[in-house]
Amino acid sequence: MTVEYARNTRVRLPQRPGDPANVVIRGARILDPAAGIDREGDLVVRDGVIGGDPDGLEVMDGSGLTVIPGIVDVHVHLRTPGKEHAEDIATGTASAAAGGVVTVLAMPNTQPPTDSPSILGSLLERAGREAVVPTGFIPAITMGQQGETLTEHGDLAEAGAAALSDDGVPVGSALVMRRALQYQKATDLLFTLHEEDMSLSGPGVMHEGVVSARIGLAGIPGVSEAVQVARDCSLAAYEDGRIHICHVSARETVDEIRLAKARGVQVTAEVTPHHLLLTEASVDADPDPAKFKMNPPLRATEDREALIEALVDGTIDCIATDHAPHPADEKANPFGAAPFGVIGLETAFAACHTELVLGGRMDLADLIMRMSTNPARIFGLPVPTLADGAEANLAVVDLGATDVVGDRPYASKSTNAAFVGMEFTGRVVMTLAGGQDVYRRNQ
Amino acid sequence: MSTHGSLIRIGDLDVDGIGRVLGTAERFGEVMERDIKKVPTLRGRTVINLFLEPSTRTSTSFELAAKRLSADVVSIKGAGTSMDKGETLKDTILTLEAYDPDVFVVRHPQVGACDVVGRYTGASVVNAGDGTGEHPTQALLDLYTVQREIGPVEGLHVAFVGDVLHSRVARSGIAAFRMMGAKVTVVAPPTLVPRHLAEALGAEVSADIRDIADADVVYVLRMQLERMGQGGFVPSLAEYARMYQVNHARLRDGQRVMHAGPVNRGVEISGAVVDDPSTLIEAQAGNGLVVRMAVLYDVLTEDKAGAARAPGVTLEAA
Numbered sequence: 148m149t150v151e152y153a154r155n156t157r158v159r160l161p162q163r164p165g166d167p168a169n170v171v172i173r174g175a176r177i178l179d180p181a182a183g184i185d186r187e188g189d190l191v192v193r194d195g196v197i198g199g200d201p202d203g204l205e206v207m208d209g210s211g212l213t214v215i216p217g218i219v220d221v222h223v224h225l226r227t228p229g230k231e232h233a234e235d236i237a238t239g240t241a242s243a244a245a246g247g248v249v250t251v252l253a254m255p256n257t258q259p260p261t262d263s264p265s266i267l268g269s270l271l272e273r274a275g276r277e278a279v280v281p282t283g284f285i286p287a288i289t290m291g292q293q294g295e296t297l298t299e300h301g302d303l304a305e306a307g308a309a310a311l312s313d314d315g316v317p318v319g320s321a322l323v324m325r326r327a328l329q330y331q332k333a334t335d336l337l338f339t340l341h342e343e344d345m346s347l348s349g350p351g352v353m354h355e356g357v358v359s360a361r362i363g364l365a366g367i368p369g370v371s372e373a374v375q376v377a378r379d380c381s382l383a384a385y386e387d388g389r390i391h392i393c394h395v396s397a398r399e400t401v402d403e404i405r406l407a408k409a410r411g412v413q414v415t416a417e418v419t420p421h422h423l424l425l426t427e428a429s430v431d432a433d434p435d436p437a438k439f440k441m442n443p444p445l446r447a448t449e450d451r452e453a454l455i456e457a458l459v460d461g462t463i464d465c466i467a468t469d470h471a472p473h474p475a476d477e478k479a480n481p482f483g484a485a486p487f488g489v490i491g492l493e494t495a496f497a498a499c500h501t502e503l504v505l506g507g508r509m510d511l512a513d514l515i516m517r518m519s520t521n522p523a524r525i526f527g528l529p530v531p532t533l534a535d536g537a538e539a540n541l542a543v544v545d546l547g548a549t550d551v552v553g554d555r556p557y558a559s560k561s562t563n564a565a566f567v568g569m570e571f572t573g574r575v576v577m578t579l580a581g582g583q584d585v586y587r588r589n590q
Numbered sequence: 591m592s593t594h595g596s597l598i599r600i601g602d603l604d605v606d607g608i609g610r611v612l613g614t615a616e617r618f619g620e621v622m623e624r625d626i627k628k629v630p631t632l633r634g635r636t637v638i639n640l641f642l643e644p645s646t647r648t649s650t651s652f653e654l655a656a657k658r659l660s661a662d663v664v665s666i667k668g669a670g671t672s673m674d675k676g677e678t679l680k681d682t683i684l685t686l687e688a689y690d691p692d693v694f695v696v697r698h699p700q701v702g703a704c705d706v707v708g709r710y711t712g713a714s715v716v717n718a719g720d721g722t723g724e725h726p727t728q729a730l731l732d733l734y735t736v737q738r739e740i741g742p743v744e745g746l747h748v749a750f751v752g753d754v755l756h757s758r759v760a761r762s763g764i765a766a767f768r769m770m771g772a773k774v775t776v777v778a779p780p781t782l783v784p785r786h787l788a789e790a791l792g793a794e795v796s797a798d799i800r801d802i803a804d805a806d807v808v809y810v811l812r813m814q815l816e817r818m819g820q821g822g823f824v825p826s827l828a829e830y831a832r833m834y835q836v837n838h839a840r841l842r843d844g845q846r847v848m849h850a851g852p853v854n855r856g857v858e859i860s861g862a863v864v865d866d867p868s869t870l871i872e873a874q875a876g877n878g879l880v881v882r883m884a885v886l887y888d889v890l891t892e893d894k895a896g897a898a899r900a901p902g903v904t905l906e907a908a
Contacts, residue, residue, distance in 0.1 A: 360790035363723040481700035
């Protein structure tokens with residue numbers, strides 16, 4: 148079972164102003180497993196709220212389409228401030244909308260890092276003008292993400308932080324991590340942790356495995372992640388704290404999380420679509436392997452299989468993209484010099500639907516729980532639902548439509564997609580977020 | 591993208607391809623015994639040597655190889671290039687493309703740099719060493735040396751000793767010797783062997799120096815002190831020497847020792863072995879020239895399918 152945390156009542160999820168959506172989706176399948184809804188029929192959205200009188204509203208033909216609660220992505224990089232040449236709040240959240248994502252949480256590894264209430268405040272203010280979908284921010288655990296001095300967790304919570312993370316790097320010192328977990332009782336903010344023992348990762352740039360041995364790139368072993376997760380689960384147990392593990396990649400990590408959950412540690416975990424679909428073999432097979440460079444790295448077939456099993460059995464609670472835009476010029480460097488990261492917001496649903504649902508690993512309801520309901524509950528965010536009276540946070544998807552990634556321009560400012568050229572079935576045709584009509588696919 | 595063949599990793603050649611290159615090297619070897627050591631084979635062709643990491647023997651032999659083939663050669667070396675001013679590898683190649691080169695010979699500190707070069711040029715790309723990646727021309731000259739000095743590679747037992755983890759010489763060499771039918775054993779401290787090496791390259795792995803006993807060839811790898819960085823791969827060089835140094839006490843009669851150089855005397859290999867005329871070390875250095883001539887010839891005359899001849903390039907002109 149996914150640990151369900153209390154609502155974060157202070158979290159701020161600003162969105163740019165806009166007219167409320169007014170539409171009737173006629174003759175669609177309406178599916179919201181958390182609310183026990185699975186019916187054929189019409190879905191009315193009036194003044195941005197589900198339900199009400201359909202009279203006079205735009206009618207959308209929903210035949211062959213499915214309406215689902217919108218995706219909640221708790222791990223994205225909007226590159227603002229400081230790296231707006233790769234992404235900004237407007238383009239990153241437009242990318243989210245195009246992927247059926249109705250809420251994003253942005254990580255703090257910006258320039259400067261998001262490590263103070265004033266930077267957080269300016270981001271929230273800017274999101275209130277530019278964000279296409281409701282957008283929250285995850286400030287740093289430590290000043291400058293240096294792993295030494297705690298940021299002002301209390302003030303950040305008061306200012307509306309969604310959680311805290313040093314994502315991009317781990318909290319290297321066990322003592323600093325312990326202090327943060329002790330202090331958590333005063334702030335109630337979740338820690339979402341990039342887990343890596345940098346001494347084990349060393350100069351590594353890809354998974355330490357058969358491919359790295361053959362081609363000579365320095366490896367990052369799976370245990371680099373697992374030992375840090377073991378450490379932090381142990382600390383969380385000792386301090387009765389709660390932690391969320393970012394982008395699990397290694398089978399050894401899955402084992403650690405499974406053990407920790409079995410003994411009652413308040414730990415949850417996410418996995419990315421690219422770790423669910425791809426392996427180290429991609430690095431070997433492609434003439435432009437830097438598009439498969441990310442941290443944590445794509446691992447072996449056995450790791451991928453362990454991640455899918457863990458997502459199916461609940462050891463891993465949810466899916467998050469780790470959407471990480473980088474300019475093409477930087478990705479054009481040799482593998483070792485190219486930056487880590489791939490974009491993923493626009494393809495997450497299609498990729499996971501194709502791999503997991505059409506691949507027979509779980510049904511659509513299970514996938515919705517892992518992409519929408521569970522991440523919202525873990526982070527104490529409003530849970531998107533299709534129940535009457537709820538604010539419209541939904542995606543309309545065509546589960547039979549197929550696209551090739553990269554055939555259409557991305558809404559993101561960057562194009563560094565690992566899935567480019569892959570064919571996925573499951574197309575987002577409309578997104579309503581925060582009660583606004585934020586995305587319609589042009590044929 | 592390349593219209594010609596390229597040699598970026600040893601796996602770009604199959605057994606026949608390796609045989610073809612070594613055969614060409616034999617014929618160039620005969621030419622090199624003549625008074626006039628220059629042939630017109632690549633007249634009018636342009637070879638750019640781009641060496642962005644220190645090198646003496648490889649860069650010299652490539653430059654001389656191109657000159658002996660009558661190509662126009664430009665050699666660009668590390669410091670003083672526009673890459674010091676922040677130019678990317680991509681832009682460096684696009685700039686040099688203006689001279690319409692036929693071959694880029696590239697040494698670069700990053701694994702896979704030659705693939706990047708290949709994306710932005712129609713010229714052939716020859717890997718002269720990419721970081722800890724591959725060094726295919728070294729593997730070819732090692733095969734050539736063994737064939738000439740010992741005989742057919744098939745059935746031989748080759749032991750690679752030492753720092754395999756950081757060694758592009760080993761990575762290409764193990765694959766090349768395996769491809770040609772040799773048995774390969776790696777003998778090294780476990781900290782200097784890539785995890786999954788056996789699966790990746792088909793070599794047996796041992797941590798015991800006594801396991802070189804059965805080998806016909808003992809290939810000594812340089813301790814790459816410059817790549818050791820943090821991490822203490824071995825407790826000390828002195829202990830390494832005591833446990834893994836190839837010296838006369840550990841060799842038996844008839845075993846032939848190889849080393850790609852530069853050697854650290856007294857570390858991975860004893861000075862006495864380096865100076866022993868029965869080793870193949872000097873032959874390796876000498877064979878670099880004709881093998882690299884053969885590689886330049888081969889990439890310009892074989893397309894990727896290994897068939898079509900580029901017009902105007904014939905070995906017979908030699």
